[in-house]
Amino acid sequence: MSxxxxxxxxxxxxxxxxxxxxxxxxxxxxxxxxxxxxxxxxPGILGLLFHQIYQRVTAVTADVEAEIRSSQExxxxxxxxxxxxxxxxxxxxxxxxxxxxxxxLFRQDLLWGQSLGLSLLAxxxxxxxxxxxxDLQSAExxxxxxxxxxxxxxxxxxxxxxxxxxxxxxxRWLLAPPSDAFWGAWRQAGGYYVTLIYPERDEAIALRLLxxxxxxxxxLCRFEPAAECPSGWQLLVRLDTDPTSxxxxxxxxxxxxxxPVFELPTPSLVGLPIDDIGYxxxxxxxxxxxxxxAIFEVVAWAAPxxxxxx
Numbered sequence: 540m541s542x543x544x545x546x547x548x549x550x551x552x553x554x555x556x557x558x559x560x561x562x563x564x565x566x567x568x569x570x571x572x573x574x575x576x577x578x579x580x581x582p583g584i585l586g587l588l589f590h591q592i593y594q595r596v597t598a599v600t601a602d603v604e605a606e607i608r609s610s611q612e613x614x615x616x617x618x619x620x621x622x623x624x625x626x627x628x629x630x631x632x633x634x635x636x637x638x639x640x641x642x643x644l645f646r647q648d649l650l651w652g653q654s655l656g657l658s659l660l661a662x663x664x665x666x667x668x669x670x671x672x673x674d675l676q677s678a679e680x681x682x683x684x685x686x687x688x689x690x691x692x693x694x695x696x697x698x699x700x701x702x703x704x705x706x707x708x709x710x711r712w713l714l715a716p717p718s719d720a721f722w723g724a725w726r727q728a729g730g731y732y733v734t735l736i737y738p739e740r741d742e743a744i745a746l747r748l749l750x751x752x753x754x755x756x757x758x759l760c761r762f763e764p765a766a767e768c769p770s771g772w773q774l775l776v777r778l779d780t781d782p783t784s785x786x787x788x789x790x791x792x793x794x795x796x797x798x799p800v801f802e803l804p805t806p807s808l809v810g811l812p813i814d815d816i817g818y819x820x821x822x823x824x825x826x827x828x829x830x831x832x833a834i835f836e837v838v839a840w841a842a843p844x845x846x847x848x849x
Contacts, residue, residue: 600671600675603671603675603678604669604671604678606712607669607671607680607705607712608666608669609712610629610705610711610712610713610714611666611680611703613628613629614626614629614714615663615664617645618650619661623642623645623646626642626645627642629713629714630713630714630715631706631713631715631716633715634715637782640781640782640783641782644786647786649785649789650785651684651701651810652699652785652804652808653686654786654788655804655809655821655824657686657687657688657697657699657824658686658688658694659684660684660685660686664682664683664684664701665682665683666680666681666682667681667682667683667700668681669681675707676706676707677705677706677707677715678704678705678706678712679703679704679705680702680703680705681702681703682700682701682703683698683699683700683813684699684700684701684810685697685698686698686810686820688820688824695816697817698817699810699811699813699817699821700810700811700812700813701810701811702717702721702807704716704717704718704721721740722738722739722740722780723738723739723740724738724739725738726742728745728749730749730752730753730756731753732753732756732768732772732773732833733749733752733756733773733774733829734773734774734775734776735748735749735752735776735777736775736776736777736778737777737778737805738778738780740807741778741805741806741811744811744818745805745806747818747822748806748825748826751822751826752776752825752826755830759830759833760833763838765838766833766834766837766838767837767838772836772837774801774829774832774836775799775801776801776802776803776832777801778802778803778804778806779802779803779805779808780805780807780808782804782808784802784803784804784808785804785809787802788803788804788828794832801828801829803825803829
């Protein structure tokens with residue numbers, strides 16, 4: 540019986556079946572050196588981005604400040620020309636009452652506190668600062684104005700500061716009424732004879748004025764024979780934030796009104812002094828007004844007023 544042999548060569552052998560397939564190589568990890576490079580570069584990249592953002596914000600803010608200063612210059616041109624129409628183009632119209640009062644003050648040359656015996660010099664104001672709100676829709680400008688007070692033959696130079704509120708309009712930045720937050724809450728403080736109501740914003744100067752006004756009224760009650768200041772009598776004074784008070788203070792008849800509250804414009808409307816010379820001039824105006832009112836209540840009537848406390 541014959542046997543059949545089947546020969547195979549190496550070329551015919553299926554070596555793939557004999558040799559197992561190599562296992563896949565594990566994923567390569569990034570070299571640690573690259574991670575270290577990124578850690579070194581990242582602060583610099585972030586710093587560059589922040590620097591570019593800061594430059595952009597600074598440039599935008601500078602443009603806004605320039606626009607606001609341009610509106611302020613228009614206000615000064617309107618004043619120098621006595622041009623109420625030009626002045627009105629730089630006024631916000633969001634509050635009709637405020638706008639009408641500003642126009643009235645402009646016509647009477649009482650816009651910057653001249654109603655309290657201060658003479659405004661013709662020199663343009665100096666812009667001290669411009670603070671733009673984060674939303675770029677409003678801003679506060681601080682300016683210094685020069686005044687004289689006292690006798691004509693011996694005038695005293697006084698510098699007062701004003702805070703101006705500007706809001707973005709359709710074509711330019713406009714002078715606008717300050718917000719309620721600008722003035723803050725109403726406060727009250729009492730002296731021996733004078734009780735003062737004032738806005739929180741002017742608290743520092745209001746309390747200083749209260750001490751001096753109250754001291755002068757005490758002197759009146761102590762040494763003026765005609766003054767009859769009864770126990771418990773209080774003179775109630777209010778520092779008003781409404782700009783109409785700048786006009787009302789020029790009306791002498793208000794000294795004799797039956798209103799139990801004697802109103803004066805708050806110092807921020809008139810202007811805040813930058814030194815003791817300015818404060819002394821401003822205080823003298825407020826003190827004289829309060830003493831005149833006290834004289835009416837305790838001397839002219841020779842008795843407590845019908846609205847006096849106690």
